[in-house]
Amino acid sequence: MSLVRIDDLSIDYRRAGKTIRAVNELTFSVEEGSIVGLVGESGSGKSTLALSLMGLLPRNGSVTGGSILFEGREMQGLSEDDWRTVRGHDMGMVFQGAMNSLNPVKRVRDQVAETVRTHEPELGKDGSIDRSHELLNLVGIPSDRHEAYPHEWSGGMRQRGGIALALSGRPNFLIADEPVTALDVIVQARILRLLEDLQEALGLTILFITHDLGVVARLCDRVVVMYAAQAVEEGTVEEIFQSPKHPYTKALLGSVPNFAKGRGKSHGISGSPPSLINPPQGCRFHPRCPDAMDICTREDPYQTTFSSSQRAMCHLYDRQEADDAE
């Protein structure tokens, strides 16, 4: 069953009288109990999507079309009061530097307890402190460090603390936006393992937003690849890594160094991601695409389905689908 269904979603920002479409006609769903990776470079719209899922779009941003269903419930048009119960309670969010917003002169344990109390006031002071210890233990903070101040924690512990905060309202859906990007690889690997363990232990559903394909391969069940505000390909992690269809997915995979492939085997993509103020006509990837054809410069690509789980938006497969249909 899908926990989250995003259907034909568009999000615009208004800036200096101009409209910038940050998410364009995006459709995908997140099955209950799965870890879905949302991959994209800067400006792909992946973080805007995360904010809209939490009802946290900045004032100049708004959903201009489509819908977001969470547990079957439409999230568009929720009042701020409704959002307050959804946020933290139904869904939690972990991001880079999640603990930077903590009060530096208060013990972490007490601050986690405060957050717990906003979700479960009936626990009272002692109950919320017990729950705070429970959460910090759950994310692997040794109990002798619970009463430290935020600055006394290392980077890895702070990220664990961020996860504890996100879990304080017992959500079943966790949005993780680049949560391991600033960490060194050893700490990163251990945080990824923690997320996997939590997913299993608590039955969490996780949307993992990242630019790092290595992290996706390590952690995720499914992958959605975004480019210039659109989803260009979607599939299981095996499909995306073993038989990618969209030229952007292929090029992105080709630009990641891979020890097994040997040195100097990675190739970048010429040019850079387009401006969303004035995106390219037709397929947005065509100016950088090695396989671009005439039609790509004129017409929007439409979706080709390759399996029950894999689809891509690319003119290369127009013919194939027509053939298959015959």
Add this chain to the structure above:
Amino acid sequence: MPSNSPAIASIRDLNVHFKRRRRLAEPVRAVDGVDLDIFKGETLAIVGESGSGKTTLVRAIGHLVPITFGSVAFGGTDLENLKRAELRAFRRKVQYVFQDPFESFDRRQSIFQIVSQPLRVHNIGSTRAEIQSRVYEALEECGLEPAHEFAKLFPHQLSGGQRQRVSIASAIVLRPDLLIADEPVSMLDVSVRSEILSLFVRLRESRNMTLVFVTHDLSVAWEVADRIVVMYLGKIVEQGTAHQLIGNPANPYTHALVTAIPVPDPSQRGIDPAVKGDIADIKGIPSGCRFHPRCPYAIEKCSVAVPALAPIQAGHFSACIRNDELDLEPPHHM
């Protein structure tokens, strides 16, 4: 492999310590007893987490931070003995490229002004035509063509990758012998990264330079480097060719780093490094081997004995007292 070519820079027992604000507090030993030769024409990567001392080390090579003791020699001459005029010449021969191309530019300056500035500082080129041809040449070599068009632009009109190309152009316009790049691709998108990395490799060949690459990312080092040096808390823990280090890491710390790098292959999921905790706070340096509190292979002696870099194979060194007993399994099939 240029290991038989002469050293362009020789570092001996280098120590760079920083005083701390509190008086009587132990100084921070950012670089602590480093010996290293950088060979002419090679690409050397210096890899470490933040706090490993890698940036301080390369700053000391360019005489940008005061040396506490030990020495750095460039072309056989100790930097401390350089006279004023020689120091000026040295500054021209060693150039840096830094991480953030956005911050290092004056946004009101055109690309031409940015790239020609080092020439003016060093009084190179007597005529405008001469300066212009050097600037255009550097821009073209960095892939910013047509150069006369790019020269007219301002930083905000460029993409992140193009801005990094401008900062590389302003480093090579002086035709340095040694180019030191400190995390030059860590701010860039993945798709842009490998183009910048191959630009460095091309320039090193065409300009006949020596390249030192500082990075926290072993996979970046793997892409560009002939040799890799791994630092941990101010000390070199392992050094060797890229193949030796990635294919067959000998030091438990390097082994953990290589194991932890997520590979873009879902069938190779999930070996976790057995390492505990975070990089220890550099203000309190552990006794003995600095890695021992986190090391899964530590024995009692590791908290006492300071390991020296010892040879494993030709060109491959590791600082671990258990070098001879540990036989760590190669983390990747290569």
